Amino acid sequence: MTFKVLSGPATVSGNILTITGPGTVVVAADQAGNSDFAAAAEVTQTIVVNIAPSYTELTSSLNPSSYGQSVIFNALVSTGGVPPTGSISFNDAGTTINSTSVTPIQKTNLVAYSQAIAAAWTSDETGSAAPVVAADSGPDPFGRTNALQMAFPAPGAGTSDSVNTVSVSGAFAGQSFTATIWLSAPSATSINLLLNEVGGSNASASNAVTVGTAWQRYSVSLTIPAADTSASSLNLVLVNQSGQPAATINVFGAQVENATSEGPYVATYGTALSGYGALASFATSTLTPGSHPINAAYVGDSNDAASTSVTLTQVVNDATPILSMVSSANPSVDGAQVTFTATISNGLTGAVTFYDGSTVIGTSALSGGSATLTTSALTAGSHAITAAWAGNADYNPITSATVTQVVSQVMPTLAWQHHHPSPTGRRSVRRNWMPRPACQATSLTRPLLARCRSPERKRFR
Numbered sequence: 001m002t003f004k005v006l007s008g009p010a011t012v013s014g015n016i017l018t019i020t021g022p023g024t025v026v027v028a029a030d031q032a033g034n035s036d037f038a039a040a041a042e043v044t045q046t047i048v049v050n051i052a053p054s055y056t057e058l059t060s061s062l063n064p065s066s067y068g069q070s071v072i073f074n075a076l077v078s079t080g081g082v083p084p085t086g087s088i089s090f091n092d093a094g095t096t097i098n099s100t101s102v103t104p105i106q107k108t109n110l111v112a113y114s115q116a117i118a119a120a121w122t123s124d125e126t127g128s129a130a131p132v133v134a135a136d137s138g139p140d141p142f143g144r145t146n147a148l149q150m151a152f153p154a155p156g157a158g159t160s161d162s163v164n165t166v167s168v169s170g171a172f173a174g175q176s177f178t179a180t181i182w183l184s185a186p187s188a189t190s191i192n193l194l195l196n197e198v199g200g201s202n203a204s205a206s207n208a209v210t211v212g213t214a215w216q217r218y219s220v221s222l223t224i225p226a227a228d229t230s231a232s233s234l235n236l237v238l239v240n241q242s243g244q245p246a247a248t249i250n251v252f253g254a255q256v257e258n259a260t261s262e263g264p265y266v267a268t269y270g271t272a273l274s275g276y277g278a279l280a281s282f283a284t285s286t287l288t289p290g291s292h293p294i295n296a297a298y299v300g301d302s303n304d305a306a307s308t309s310v311t312l313t314q315v316v317n318d319a320t321p322i323l324s325m326v327s328s329a330n331p332s333v334d335g336a337q338v339t340f341t342a343t344i345s346n347g348l349t350g351a352v353t354f355y356d357g358s359t360v361i362g363t364s365a366l367s368g369g370s371a372t373l374t375t376s377a378l379t380a381g382s383h384a385i386t387a388a389w390a391g392n393a394d395y396n397p398i399t400s401a402t403v404t405q406v407v408s409q410v411m412p413t414l415a416w417q418h419h420h421p422s423p424t425g426r427r428s429v430r431r432n433w434m435p436r437p438a439c440q441a442t443s444l445t446r447p448l449l450a451r452c453r454s455p456e457r458k459r460f461r
Contacts, residue, residue, distance in 0.1 A: 002030050006044065021303050022051040051300075053142040054079045055265070056088070056309040057217055058296040064315035067394045068346070070285045071314065075296035077102060078265040079304045080275040086301040088280040092292050102278035102298070107263030109255045109275070110168045114268040115146045131163050131240070140252040141182050141215040147252040152191075152240035162194070162239040166254040169233045172197060174226035176260045179236040180219040182252040185211040189247045192239040193220040195256075200228025206239075211249060214310045219262045287316045289394055318391070321345045323352075323398045325387040331406035332378070339374045342387035342400060355386045380409045 003012050008025030011018045017027060025047040033039035054077050061072035075088045083104035090098045136147040152161045165181065179195045189211045196204035205222040224231060236254055240247050255265055264277020280296070292314040300306035321344055328339040342352045344366060352371035353363045356378070364371035371387070383405040391397035 002032070004028050004030070008047070009049065010047075017047075019047075019049050022049045024048055051305050052079055052081050052303055053144075054084070054298055054300065054304045054307040055141050055215075056296050056298045056307045058294065058309035058312050060294070060312060060314055063312075064317055065287070066317050067287075067289050067319040068285055069319070070283055071287065072281055072283045073294060073296065073312075075280045075282075075298070075309065076262070076264060077278040077280075077298045077304075077307070079277055080264070080266050082303055083276045084278045084298075084301055084304045086299045086304075088278075089297045089299070090282045091295050091297060092287070097284065098282040100280040100282055102280045104276055104278050105263060106274055106276050107257050107259070107266055108272060109257060109266040109268050110170070110272050111166045111254055111256050111268055112168075112271055114166070114253050114255055114266070131161050133163065136250050138250065141217075147182075147250050150238065150249045150251055152238075152247040152249070154246045155240055155242045155244065160239050160241050162237050163251075165236050165238060165251065166256065167233050167235050168256045171229070172224040172231050172234060173200070173229045174224060175258060176221065176223040177234060177256055178219055178221045178259050178262050179234070179254065179256045180217050180262045180265070181236065181238075181254045182215055182217050182265075183209070183211045184213060184215045184250040186213065186248055188212055189249060190244060191247060191249055192241055193218055194235075194237040194239050195220045195222045196235055196237065197222070197224055197228065197231040198233045198235060200231035201225055203228065203231075208241075212310075215250075215252070216310055217262065217265065221260055223260075287314065289316050289318045291315055318394060318396045319346075320396045321348055321389070321398050323387060323389055323400045325385070325400040325403055327385070327403055327405055330403070331408055333408050334378075334380045334410050335376055337374055337376045338378065338405065339372055340385060340387070340403070342371045342389075344369055344371075344389055344398075346395070348389070348392070348395060350389060350392065353388050353390075355388065356383050361385075378405060378407045380407050382406055 003015060003017070004027070005012050006026040006028050009019065009021035009023045010025040011020060012027065019025065026044055027047065028042050028044045030042050031040035057076045059074050062069060065071050073090055075090070077084055077088070084102060087099050087101045089096045131153070132151040134149050136149040138147065139145055140147040150163055155161050177195065181193070183191070191209060191211055193207045193209060194204060196202060203222060203224055205220050207218065207220040209218045234256060236256065238249065238251070253265055253267065257263055264275065266273055266275030293311045294314050295309050295311045297308040298306055323342060323344045325340055325342045329336065332338045340354055347369055349366050351363050351365050354361050354373045361375060362373040364373050385403045385405050387400040389398050
């Protein structure tokens with residue numbers, strides 16, 4: 001018996017048929033006959049190969065963020081088959097803000113049987129009643145019907161209810177692992193993901209998540225201590241903690257991989273398998289303040305269907321600029337001019353208002369990021385001077401740190417005035433007490449240069 005591919009995306013070697021893409025494959029079988037039997041008529045078999053489904057996930061590196069901060073959006077496509085090609089577009093409220101070609105990545109799912117079939121998952125009762133595991137009537141994330149539904153009763157006081165979803169055996173000392181699982185719920189529901197080792201120090205890590213109505217993939221990561229050479233297995237457990245109400249969770253496709261973060265999901269059927277997915281990233285610092293509904297859409301290729309992620313709401317808060325202020329002379333003298341200079345970051349415009357305590361002493365427009373105010377009206381004493389900028393649509397209002405401006409009183413000086421002997425030879429000495437400045441100064445910029453006459457004069461002969 002010989003086999004051959006008559007048409008379609010496939011190859012054959014012996015009796016092994018390898019599908020290389022979607023489409024219609026026609027395979028023929030021939031029996032040449034022998035000395036006892038005549039050749040058999042060729043028979044054909046038609047196989048329809050559908051395009052593979054895909055699933056796109058979207059994460060943000062910083063949410064919420066502030067205006068002007070860089071945010072990196074990462075889109076992960078799970079296909080599980082051949083390396084995907086094509087691109088991913090990142091969309092804000094339906095408007096494409098970036099389109100990036102995908103980079104194929106390969107991951108290995110260590111779970112021997114990852115599909116959510118009831119017989120492969122076990123219940124582990126730690127509360128007053130065991131969770132009930134049943135087939136879910138709805139589709140899984142890839143549009144098929146492999147998902148499970150888990151009904152957790154409300155735990156008794158001090159207890160919890162859990163389902164030990166998968167277990168992976170092996171040597172784990174000193175390695176990092178990430179476990180993922182697809183979850184959805186009829187309504188928003190809290191559940192705890194627990195990844196723990198059996199043996200060694202029984203190290204564990206958990207992640208409390210709120211599961212929404214749309215399928216999403218949730219993860220938990222754990223690094224096994226290097227000394228835990230006796231650890232024999234890793235368990236991924238769903239836990240309904242004490243104090244939580246009864247919960248119903250739809251579950252699909254657990255994965256455990258030797259990595260610090262999640263890779264593309266790879267379906268396994270009886271043995272650990274490697275498969276492909278793809279990643280695309282987009283960094284931006286131009287999102288305006290407010291809430292942005294962001295999604296990532298994979299366009300698909302000849303082997304993989306298109307898919308769009310669940311919408312992620314990116315919250316961008318107003319940024320807070322930096323505003324500083326300095327004084328040209330501190331301390332200063334009563335009546336002297338002092339210039340205050342305020343400097344603001346980010347090249348912002350507008351006006352800066354200067355305050356002495358809570359009293360406005362002037363306003364100045366920003367130019368090149370700076371605003372100045374010159375005044376000679378500060379009286380003797382200490383003044384708490386601040387500068388304030390009112391904010392705009394993107395930046396919060398800001399007030400500078402307080403500058404304590406010390407204004408000193410003008411201090412009088414005493415001087416001797418000596419008269420030399422008169423031309424007649426008579427000895428005459430005049431000594432006058434002259435307090436300075438005891439009368440009006442000749443210049444505000446030179447307050448200590450005053451021309452005064454003493455109201456009292458003593459003459460010595």
